[in-house]
Amino acid sequence: MKSIRDLYKVGKGPSSSHTMGPERAARIFKQENPDAERYEVTLYGSLALTGVGHGTDRVLGEVLAPTPTEIIFSQKDPGDLRHPNTLDFAAYKGEEKTASMRVESIGGGDIVIEGRESAEPDDVYPENSFAEIAQYCRWRYISLREYVELNEGPEIWDFLQTIWRTMRAEVEEGLEATGILPGGLNVQRKARYLYERQHAQEIPQVRELQLVCAYAFAAAEQNAANGTIVTAPTCGSCGVVPAVLMYLQGKYHYSDLRMAHALGVAGIIGNLIRRNASISGAECGCQAEIGSACSMAAAAMCELMEFPIEQIEYAAEIAMEHHLGLTCDPICGLVQIPCIERNAVAAKRAIDSANLAHMLVGTRTISFDMVVRTMYETGISMNRAFRETSEGGLAKLYSRRAGQTLGK
Numbered sequence: 001m002k003s004i005r006d007l008y009k010v011g012k013g014p015s016s017s018h019t020m021g022p023e024r025a026a027r028i029f030k031q032e033n034p035d036a037e038r039y040e041v042t043l044y045g046s047l048a049l050t051g052v053g054h055g056t057d058r059v060l061g062e063v064l065a066p067t068p069t070e071i072i073f074s075q076k077d078p079g080d081l082r083h084p085n086t087l088d089f090a091a092y093k094g095e096e097k098t099a100s101m102r103v104e105s106i107g108g109g110d111i112v113i114e115g116r117e118s119a120e121p122d123d124v125y126p127e128n129s130f131a132e133i134a135q136y137c138r139w140r141y142i143s144l145r146e147y148v149e150l151n152e153g154p155e156i157w158d159f160l161q162t163i164w165r166t167m168r169a170e171v172e173e174g175l176e177a178t179g180i181l182p183g184g185l186n187v188q189r190k191a192r193y194l195y196e197r198q199h200a201q202e203i204p205q206v207r208e209l210q211l212v213c214a215y216a217f218a219a220a221e222q223n224a225a226n227g228t229i230v231t232a233p234t235c236g237s238c239g240v241v242p243a244v245l246m247y248l249q250g251k252y253h254y255s256d257l258r259m260a261h262a263l264g265v266a267g268i269i270g271n272l273i274r275r276n277a278s279i280s281g282a283e284c285g286c287q288a289e290i291g292s293a294c295s296m297a298a299a300a301m302c303e304l305m306e307f308p309i310e311q312i313e314y315a316a317e318i319a320m321e322h323h324l325g326l327t328c329d330p331i332c333g334l335v336q337i338p339c340i341e342r343n344a345v346a347a348k349r350a351i352d353s354a355n356l357a358h359m360l361v362g363t364r365t366i367s368f369d370m371v372v373r374t375m376y377e378t379g380i381s382m383n384r385a386f387r388e389t390s391e392g393g394l395a396k397l398y399s400r401r402a403g404q405t406l407g408k
């Protein structure tokens, strides 16, 4: 399994697969073909269908500028492609095509360049499933946090503290911001309203849940507004982990080092899902993004609460299990509805999952590895309309209603 450094990426929203991945690919292609007179980029599958809403064309144009770039939105059936998020780069001098590169944007900002798979970073962890990791930890009498340090080295905590501070900054900036999010849907930012709203009779539990929601909205709104965020594990689901951690740090005053430990444990969960299934909405629906984020957040909370490895596994499993089948149907291809609200609901579900795992440990029948495999099998069986194409679900009904309103 790869380093968890590859999971937490700092970059601009709104989509790790539709903006961060293509941005990385464009930088590589431009660096390799600096003398091109023009570029052509062809987007396929989900990239073609939701690329405008997600800002794929904008980011490609920015990176490849000042060289003229034509973006082609292909209607080619993604069934012919290895991954639904595929893009072809071509460089031209006059009429002659001088270079080409096929790229798959596989989620979380990661890319695979056709024919160069070996360029992937080396594995850092020998174990590739939770069962293997848990067995190793029991054999060595170490915790999951110690397992992370053993494989990544103690420097990982400095890296993760930086990641934590970036997450906290994205939430704080989101709590300050007001107004309408870009994209034309007229979605009002709500984080600050949720944060400031308080009734005299309000019981503390309601206030705490409101805070969790406010933090999740803040990060997800920053992402929708093309702000700087951390993938956890993706841009669209970037609010879940920071919301739970902000709430817990605020309540129990944990040090930033403890937050880094929690991110380390969450990173193991996210990386296992990335390796053994998918964190791409285009490949497996929203269960792969928000479901994975919820699993990570539940595990992070267990680490902060010093729950043992069995409870960490159980919490992560519950969190994923109850997202199985969740579709990806973003309205107008924007990462706003249902995405922003969904981050808040998943953050609250992560807290519930950790609490439930703590109370019911010993009664578990489903393993984390099993639920991850189920998520993948469910995802690849899912109708294409529900895998980040905006051709089904809320996206379809909303555009039909909008069309009726406009008399179309």
Ligand code: SF4
Pocket: 236, 237, 281, 285, 286, 287, 289, 290, 327, 328, 329, 330, 334, 335, 336, 338, 339, 342, 388
């Ligand atoms: S619905 Fe879920 S998977 Fe789809 S764009 Fe929104 S957050 Fe990402």
